[in-house]
Amino acid sequence: MLNLLKQGMSPQKLAATVAVGSVVGVIPMLGATTVLGTAIAARFRLNIAATVLVSYLMQPFQILLALPFIKLGISWFGLDELQLTFDEMTAMFRSDWLNALNKLWQANLAGISAWAILALPSGLVLYFIFLPVFKRFLPQTVVAEAKG
Template sequence: MSAYSVVKGFFRHRIIQPVLNLLKQGMTPQKLAVTVALGTMVGIVPALGVTTVMGTAIAARFRLNIAATVLISYLVQPLQLLLIIPFVRLGVFMFGLKELRLSLEEMVAMFKNDWLEALDSLWKANLAAVSAWALIAMPIGGVLYLLLLPIFKKFLPSPVQA
């Protein structure tokens, strides 16, 4: 068995099949587009460890499929890691905070110099990053919804209404 077939089987059984199963649950194209857009935006929030709780709460509030929302947020989490630093930089710029050096050596030096000040700086930078995310999440989520809706309308059958 080749490495390619192992990876292909993993993606088929762990990612593609669960997504296809969710699509077969009778969600309308509109609800699916909202679920994917919401899961994507929750999945890139620049605060590690809050996506599951946040996605569950928002999906429950808007009566969306919680499992689908959380699955989508998990699938986009690599983007979360890629976007944390740009969100921090945008938040620092938006709120006029002291520029934060994010290299490992500079962060270690910050903690060696004054660990309380380092924690304070990182806390403020994280809050600024979440604020920057919050400002752009709604417009980007809306655009994502508008892009996905025609695709889902074309490829998903509309559920039969009783």
């Protein structure tokens, strides 16, 4: 993190980088964080390496939040409640594996949609939480270099 601060990032850019990396890091779709984080960071001229690093650090939260996002999406979009215990999923695949894949795909898509709806407001909240922290603790020489 100190190396990132020494690269001349302003508190605003650093707060945006951490917010984007945090939000992208919890998308309930394994493997999407690198591509999505890189694309967003490149679009908004944020530090790509730092954004991807933060998103990787969020992976434990990604795993923890996957089911809540899926359940939220299922309830928001009125899908049939999906039984997510191992035994029930095994029974679902044994009886009709194609239907089971379809239900899991729909549930995951609902979870991604719930994440997408919450991503922008969550990112803004995180940005405004991190901004005063970085303004306070960022070395003044880095702030001066970033302005110049």
